Amino acid sequence: MGLKEEMETATVSQMNVRPPVIVPQTSTVREAVITMRTAGLGCAVVVDAQEHAVGMFTEGILRHGLNESVSVLDDLVEDQMVARLPWVLPSDPIKMVLQAMEEHNIRFIAVLDENRNVLGITGQKTLMEYVAEYFPREVLTHDPTGSTISPRKEGA
Amino acid sequence: MTSANEPDNGNFQDPLEDYSTPAFDDPIEEALHEKLVASLQAQPHICVSADTSVRDTMKLMVGQQIACVLVEENDRLVGVFGDRDVLDKVALEYDAVIDGPVRNVMSTNPVSVREDESAAKVLSIMAVSGYRHIPVVRPDGKSVGIVSPQRMAHFLYGYLES
Numbered sequence: 001m002g003l004k005e006e007m008e009t010a011t012v013s014q015m016n017v018r019p020p021v022i023v024p025q026t027s028t029v030r031e032a033v034i035t036m037r038t039a040g041l042g043c044a045v046v047v048d049a050q051e052h053a054v055g056m057f058t059e060g061i062l063r064h065g066l067n068e069s070v071s072v073l074d075d076l077v078e079d080q081m082v083a084r085l086p087w088v089l090p091s092d093p094i095k096m097v098l099q100a101m102e103e104h105n106i107r108f109i110a111v112l113d114e115n116r117n118v119l120g121i122t123g124q125k126t127l128m129e130y131v132a133e134y135f136p137r138e139v140l141t142h143d144p145t146g147s148t149i150s151p152r153k154e155g156a
Numbered sequence: 157m158t159s160a161n162e163p164d165n166g167n168f169q170d171p172l173e174d175y176s177t178p179a180f181d182d183p184i185e186e187a188l189h190e191k192l193v194a195s196l197q198a199q200p201h202i203c204v205s206a207d208t209s210v211r212d213t214m215k216l217m218v219g220q221q222i223a224c225v226l227v228e229e230n231d232r233l234v235g236v237f238g239d240r241d242v243l244d245k246v247a248l249e250y251d252a253v254i255d256g257p258v259r260n261v262m263s264t265n266p267v268s269v270r271e272d273e274s275a276a277k278v279l280s281i282m283a284v285s286g287y288r289h290i291p292v293v294r295p296d297g298k299s300v301g302i303v304s305p306q307r308m309a310h311f312l313y314g315y316l317e318s
Contacts, residue, residue, distance in 0.1 A: 002182035004316050033247045042240060059239040060223060062247060067218045070250045095316075102313045105306060124305035125286065131184070131312060132283035135276075138188040142277040144284035146267030 003134055004095075012097060013090035016129050017111050017120035020045050025054055025078035029065065032057050032077045043108040045118045046081045052116040055081035058108060087112045090119060094130065097122055183315040188276040193269050196278065196311050198292045198301025203228050206235070206259035210246060213237055213258045224289040224302065227262045232297035235262035238289055268293045271300065275311065278303050 001009075021044040023032045032044050042059040057077050065072030065080055072080065087110040088096050100109055101124060108123040132139040180186035202220055204213050206229040217225060224238035237258050245261040246253055253261055267281055268291040278290050282305060292301035 003184045004182070007316065030248070033243060037244055037248075042243065059243040063214060063223075063239055063242045064218055066242065066247060066250065067214050070254075073247065073250075098309060098313055098316065101306070101309050107305065124288070124309060125282070127309065128279055128283040128305065132279055135185055135188055138185060139276045139280045139283065142274060142280040144267075144280045146269060146281055146285075146287075146290070 003131070006134065007095040007098065008093050010094050011090060012088050012092050012094060012111055012122060015094060015097070015122055015126050017090075017122050017126060020110065020118045020121045022047055022051075022118055023057070023077055024049075025076070025081075027077045028073065029057070029062070029075050029077050029080055030073040033062065033073070041121065043121065044077070045085070045110050045121070046077055047118065051118075053085055053087065053110055053112055053118050054078070055083045056085050056108065056110065057081040060107075085110055087116075088122070089113070094127075097127055101127070183318050184312060187311070187315045188274070188279065191275040191311075192271065193273050193275055193278060193292055193303070194271040196275055196303050197307045198271075198303050201226060201291075201299065201302040203299060204237075204258060205229065206262070207257050209255050210237075210258050210261055211254045214242065214246075224304065226266075226291050226299045226302060227258055228299060229259075233266065233268065233291055233293050233299040235259065235264045236266045236289055236291060236302075237262040240288075266291055268299075269303075270295065278308060282308060 021036055021039045021041045023035055023044045023046055025046050025048055036044050044057045045053050046055040046057055048054050061080055086100055086106050097109055108121055111120040111122055113119055203226045206227050224236055226233055227235040227237055241261055267287050269277055271292055281287055281290055288305050290303045291299050293299050
Protein backbone atom coordinates (compact mmCIF):
# COMPACT_ATOMS: atom_id res chain seq x y z
CA MET A 1 0.00 0.00 0.00
CA GLY A 2 1.38 3.42 -0.96
CA LEU A 3 1.24 6.52 1.18
CA LYS A 4 -1.74 7.86 -0.76
CA GLU A 5 -3.86 4.79 0.09
CA GLU A 6 -2.44 4.73 3.61
CA MET A 7 -3.46 8.35 4.24
CA GLU A 8 -6.95 7.61 2.97
CA THR A 9 -7.44 4.66 5.31
CA ALA A 10 -5.30 5.43 8.37
CA THR A 11 -6.98 7.71 10.87
CA VAL A 12 -5.91 10.81 12.76
CA SER A 13 -5.84 8.73 15.96
CA GLN A 14 -2.84 6.88 14.51
CA MET A 15 -0.83 10.09 14.28
CA ASN A 16 1.36 11.45 17.02
CA VAL A 17 -1.31 13.93 18.15
CA ARG A 18 0.00 16.49 20.62
CA PRO A 19 -1.63 17.31 23.96
CA PRO A 20 -3.61 20.52 23.48
CA VAL A 21 -3.02 23.88 25.11
CA ILE A 22 -6.44 24.95 26.34
CA VAL A 23 -7.40 28.40 27.57
CA PRO A 24 -10.80 29.62 28.74
CA GLN A 25 -12.39 32.28 26.57
CA THR A 26 -12.30 34.62 29.56
CA SER A 27 -8.48 34.54 29.61
CA THR A 28 -6.43 37.48 28.46
CA VAL A 29 -4.02 37.23 25.57
CA ARG A 30 -1.21 37.63 28.13
CA GLU A 31 -2.42 34.54 30.00
CA ALA A 32 -2.70 32.61 26.75
CA VAL A 33 0.87 33.60 25.82
CA ILE A 34 2.19 32.37 29.16
CA THR A 35 0.35 29.06 28.77
CA MET A 36 1.60 28.59 25.20
CA ARG A 37 5.17 29.43 26.20
CA THR A 38 5.10 26.95 29.06
CA ALA A 39 3.78 24.21 26.79
CA GLY A 40 6.11 25.13 23.92
CA LEU A 41 3.22 25.13 21.46
CA GLY A 42 2.32 27.84 18.99
CA CYS A 43 -1.43 27.67 19.42
CA ALA A 44 -4.10 27.42 22.08
CA VAL A 45 -7.61 26.08 21.74
CA VAL A 46 -10.11 28.47 23.31
CA VAL A 47 -12.97 26.81 25.21
CA ASP A 48 -16.23 28.01 26.74
CA ALA A 49 -17.47 27.33 30.27
CA GLN A 50 -18.58 23.84 29.19
CA GLU A 51 -15.04 23.23 27.88
CA HIS A 52 -16.28 23.05 24.31
CA ALA A 53 -13.91 24.43 21.71
CA VAL A 54 -15.01 27.82 20.40
CA GLY A 55 -11.89 29.07 18.63
CA MET A 56 -8.13 29.04 18.26
CA PHE A 57 -5.45 31.54 19.17
CA THR A 58 -2.10 31.24 17.39
CA GLU A 59 1.29 32.91 17.47
CA GLY A 60 0.49 34.34 14.02
CA ILE A 61 -2.50 36.17 15.51
CA LEU A 62 -0.22 37.37 18.31
CA ARG A 63 2.24 38.82 15.77
CA HIS A 64 -0.57 40.70 14.03
CA GLY A 65 -1.90 42.01 17.34
CA LEU A 66 1.46 43.13 18.68
CA ASN A 67 2.14 44.88 15.40
CA GLU A 68 -0.93 47.02 16.10
CA SER A 69 -0.38 47.63 19.79
CA VAL A 70 1.11 45.98 22.84
CA SER A 71 -2.25 46.56 24.53
CA VAL A 72 -3.44 43.44 22.74
CA LEU A 73 -1.94 41.50 25.65
CA ASP A 74 -4.72 42.80 27.87
CA ASP A 75 -7.51 41.93 25.46
CA LEU A 76 -9.66 38.91 26.07
CA VAL A 77 -8.44 36.00 24.00
CA GLU A 78 -11.97 35.48 22.66
CA ASP A 79 -11.73 38.91 21.03
CA GLN A 80 -8.54 37.97 19.19
CA MET A 81 -9.03 34.28 18.38
CA VAL A 82 -10.27 32.88 15.09
CA ALA A 83 -13.73 31.54 15.74
CA ARG A 84 -13.66 29.33 12.65
CA LEU A 85 -11.78 26.53 14.32
CA PRO A 86 -10.23 24.01 11.95
CA TRP A 87 -10.83 20.56 13.40
CA VAL A 88 -10.94 16.86 12.64
CA LEU A 89 -12.29 13.80 14.42
CA PRO A 90 -9.89 11.05 15.58
CA SER A 91 -11.67 8.74 13.13
CA ASP A 92 -11.10 11.02 10.13
CA PRO A 93 -8.53 9.93 7.54
CA ILE A 94 -5.09 11.51 7.80
CA LYS A 95 -5.51 12.83 4.28
CA MET A 96 -8.01 15.36 5.68
CA VAL A 97 -5.23 16.97 7.71
CA LEU A 98 -3.04 17.46 4.65
CA GLN A 99 -6.00 18.70 2.59
CA ALA A 100 -7.00 21.21 5.27
CA MET A 101 -3.46 22.53 5.53
CA GLU A 102 -3.14 22.80 1.76
CA GLU A 103 -6.52 24.41 1.14
CA HIS A 104 -6.69 26.79 4.10
CA ASN A 105 -2.98 27.50 4.59
CA ILE A 106 -3.09 26.67 8.30
CA ARG A 107 -0.55 25.14 10.64
CA PHE A 108 -2.68 23.72 13.40
CA ILE A 109 -5.81 21.60 13.41
CA ALA A 110 -7.68 20.70 16.58
CA VAL A 111 -8.67 17.10 17.18
CA LEU A 112 -12.15 17.11 18.73
CA ASP A 113 -14.67 14.49 19.71
CA GLU A 114 -18.31 14.59 18.60
CA ASN A 115 -19.16 16.93 21.50
CA ARG A 116 -16.44 19.42 20.55
CA ASN A 117 -14.28 18.42 23.50
CA VAL A 118 -10.62 18.97 22.72
CA LEU A 119 -8.53 15.81 22.44
CA GLY A 120 -5.34 17.17 20.92
CA ILE A 121 -3.60 19.20 18.25
CA THR A 122 -2.31 18.02 14.95
CA GLY A 123 -0.92 19.81 11.94
CA GLN A 124 2.30 20.39 10.09
CA LYS A 125 4.71 18.92 12.61
CA THR A 126 2.78 15.71 13.20
CA LEU A 127 2.22 15.30 9.47
CA MET A 128 5.95 15.63 8.76
CA GLU A 129 6.64 13.06 11.48
CA TYR A 130 4.08 10.71 9.96
CA VAL A 131 5.57 10.90 6.47
CA ALA A 132 9.11 10.58 7.82
CA GLU A 133 8.19 7.46 9.75
CA TYR A 134 6.42 6.03 6.70
CA PHE A 135 9.56 6.42 4.57
CA PRO A 136 12.38 5.94 7.09
CA ARG A 137 14.83 4.81 4.40
CA GLU A 138 14.34 7.97 2.37
CA VAL A 139 14.00 10.47 5.20
CA LEU A 140 15.47 9.31 8.48
CA THR A 141 18.82 8.43 6.91
CA HIS A 142 19.48 12.15 6.40
CA ASP A 143 21.31 14.15 9.02
CA PRO A 144 18.59 16.22 10.72
CA THR A 145 21.08 18.78 11.96
CA GLY A 146 21.42 20.45 8.56
CA SER A 147 24.42 21.40 6.49
CA THR A 148 27.69 22.54 7.85
CA ILE A 149 30.33 23.78 5.49
CA SER A 150 33.81 23.47 6.90
CA PRO A 151 35.80 26.67 6.61
CA ARG A 152 38.94 24.53 6.39
CA LYS A 153 40.07 23.38 3.01
CA GLU A 154 40.74 19.70 2.69
CA GLY A 155 44.26 20.06 1.35
CA ALA A 156 46.29 17.50 -0.51
CA MET B 157 36.66 -17.42 8.02
CA THR B 158 38.81 -15.82 5.32
CA SER B 159 41.31 -13.08 5.78
CA ALA B 160 41.50 -10.10 3.49
CA ASN B 161 44.39 -11.66 1.62
CA GLU B 162 42.85 -15.06 0.97
CA PRO B 163 40.78 -15.88 -2.14
CA ASP B 164 37.07 -16.16 -1.41
CA ASN B 165 36.48 -18.95 -3.90
CA GLY B 166 34.07 -16.86 -5.89
CA ASN B 167 31.68 -16.15 -3.02
CA PHE B 168 32.35 -12.45 -2.86
CA GLN B 169 29.42 -10.21 -3.78
CA ASP B 170 30.02 -6.59 -4.53
CA PRO B 171 27.36 -4.65 -2.60
CA LEU B 172 27.57 -1.95 -5.23
CA GLU B 173 27.24 -4.19 -8.27
CA ASP B 174 23.54 -3.40 -8.84
CA TYR B 175 23.60 -0.09 -10.65
CA SER B 176 20.00 -0.23 -11.87
CA THR B 177 17.69 2.62 -10.96
CA PRO B 178 15.51 1.59 -8.02
CA ALA B 179 11.84 1.10 -8.81
CA PHE B 180 9.24 2.90 -6.70
CA ASP B 181 5.61 2.03 -6.16
CA ASP B 182 4.83 5.34 -4.49
CA PRO B 183 5.23 8.76 -6.12
CA ILE B 184 6.08 10.44 -2.80
CA GLU B 185 8.74 7.83 -2.06
CA GLU B 186 10.22 8.43 -5.50
CA ALA B 187 10.12 12.21 -5.02
CA LEU B 188 11.82 11.96 -1.64
CA HIS B 189 14.48 9.73 -3.20
CA GLU B 190 15.07 11.75 -6.35
CA LYS B 191 14.14 15.39 -5.84
CA LEU B 192 16.52 18.04 -4.56
CA VAL B 193 15.92 21.08 -2.39
CA ALA B 194 16.04 23.12 -5.61
CA SER B 195 12.75 21.51 -6.64
CA LEU B 196 10.99 22.77 -3.49
CA GLN B 197 9.46 26.22 -3.48
CA ALA B 198 11.95 28.38 -1.57
CA GLN B 199 10.93 31.78 -2.94
CA PRO B 200 9.99 34.40 -2.17
CA HIS B 201 12.04 34.88 0.94
CA ILE B 202 12.67 38.00 2.96
CA CYS B 203 16.02 38.93 4.48
CA VAL B 204 16.66 41.70 6.97
CA SER B 205 19.86 43.07 8.40
CA ALA B 206 20.67 42.06 11.97
CA ASP B 207 20.50 45.76 12.84
CA THR B 208 16.86 46.08 11.77
CA SER B 209 14.61 46.86 14.71
CA VAL B 210 12.24 44.22 16.00
CA ARG B 211 9.37 46.64 15.35
CA ASP B 212 10.29 47.07 11.68
CA THR B 213 10.89 43.36 11.26
CA MET B 214 7.46 42.49 12.66
CA LYS B 215 5.86 45.18 10.50
CA LEU B 216 7.53 43.63 7.47
CA MET B 217 6.32 40.15 8.42
CA VAL B 218 2.75 41.36 8.83
CA GLY B 219 2.87 43.33 5.59
CA GLN B 220 4.32 40.41 3.64
CA GLN B 221 2.11 37.88 5.45
CA ILE B 222 5.04 35.67 6.35
CA ALA B 223 5.83 33.87 9.58
CA CYS B 224 9.62 34.00 9.37
CA VAL B 225 12.40 36.18 8.00
CA LEU B 226 16.07 35.42 7.49
CA VAL B 227 18.59 37.63 9.26
CA GLU B 228 21.87 38.42 7.53
CA GLU B 229 25.04 40.18 8.51
CA ASN B 230 27.82 40.90 5.99
CA ASP B 231 25.91 38.90 3.38
CA ARG B 232 25.88 35.77 5.52
CA LEU B 233 22.94 34.13 7.19
CA VAL B 234 23.26 34.59 10.95
CA GLY B 235 19.76 33.84 12.20
CA VAL B 236 16.05 33.50 11.64
CA PHE B 237 13.26 35.41 13.30
CA GLY B 238 9.80 33.91 13.30
CA ASP B 239 6.51 33.67 15.10
CA ARG B 240 7.95 31.44 17.81
CA ASP B 241 10.51 34.13 18.62
CA VAL B 242 7.68 36.65 18.89
CA LEU B 243 5.90 34.35 21.32
CA ASP B 244 8.97 33.41 23.36
CA LYS B 245 11.08 36.58 23.36
CA VAL B 246 8.99 39.58 22.35
CA ALA B 247 5.41 39.36 23.61
CA LEU B 248 6.00 39.69 27.35
CA GLU B 249 9.23 41.67 26.97
CA TYR B 250 7.74 44.08 24.44
CA ASP B 251 8.91 47.42 25.83
CA ALA B 252 12.44 46.18 26.42
CA VAL B 253 13.02 44.66 22.98
CA ILE B 254 10.70 46.21 20.40
CA ASP B 255 13.03 49.05 19.36
CA GLY B 256 16.21 47.02 19.72
CA PRO B 257 17.90 45.15 16.87
CA VAL B 258 16.42 41.87 15.73
CA ARG B 259 19.76 40.16 16.42
CA ASN B 260 18.89 40.36 20.12
CA VAL B 261 15.84 38.13 19.76
CA MET B 262 16.48 36.06 16.63
CA SER B 263 17.27 32.36 16.73
CA THR B 264 20.96 31.99 16.02
CA ASN B 265 22.82 29.21 14.24
CA PRO B 266 19.84 28.20 12.09
CA VAL B 267 19.81 24.74 10.61
CA SER B 268 20.08 25.18 6.85
CA VAL B 269 20.32 23.17 3.65
CA ARG B 270 21.90 23.65 0.24
CA GLU B 271 19.99 23.54 -3.01
CA ASP B 272 21.83 20.43 -4.17
CA GLU B 273 20.78 18.38 -1.14
CA SER B 274 17.86 15.98 -1.06
CA ALA B 275 14.36 17.28 -0.45
CA ALA B 276 14.05 14.43 2.05
CA LYS B 277 16.67 16.15 4.19
CA VAL B 278 14.33 19.08 4.72
CA LEU B 279 11.64 16.68 5.85
CA SER B 280 14.11 14.98 8.17
CA ILE B 281 15.05 18.32 9.77
CA MET B 282 11.40 19.30 10.22
CA ALA B 283 10.31 15.93 11.61
CA VAL B 284 13.30 15.05 13.78
CA SER B 285 14.87 18.35 14.79
CA GLY B 286 11.60 20.21 14.93
CA TYR B 287 12.70 23.31 13.01
CA ARG B 288 9.87 24.78 10.96
CA HIS B 289 11.54 27.17 8.57
CA ILE B 290 14.67 25.87 6.89
CA PRO B 291 16.89 28.44 5.14
CA VAL B 292 18.47 27.47 1.85
CA VAL B 293 22.03 28.78 1.61
CA ARG B 294 24.84 28.84 -0.88
CA PRO B 295 28.20 27.37 0.10
CA ASP B 296 29.43 30.90 0.86
CA GLY B 297 26.72 31.34 3.47
CA LYS B 298 24.49 33.67 1.47
CA SER B 299 20.82 32.77 1.81
CA VAL B 300 18.91 32.04 -1.38
CA GLY B 301 15.54 30.91 -0.04
CA ILE B 302 13.53 29.38 2.74
CA VAL B 303 11.42 26.23 2.88
CA SER B 304 8.42 26.59 5.14
CA PRO B 305 6.22 23.73 6.37
CA GLN B 306 3.50 25.00 4.03
CA ARG B 307 5.85 24.68 1.09
CA MET B 308 6.90 21.18 2.17
CA ALA B 309 3.26 20.16 2.60
CA HIS B 310 2.50 21.59 -0.84
CA PHE B 311 5.34 19.52 -2.29
CA LEU B 312 3.98 16.34 -0.69
CA TYR B 313 0.40 17.15 -1.63
CA GLY B 314 1.38 17.55 -5.28
CA TYR B 315 2.71 14.00 -5.43
CA LEU B 316 -0.15 12.66 -3.34
CA GLU B 317 -2.63 13.96 -5.89
CA SER B 318 -0.57 12.96 -8.94
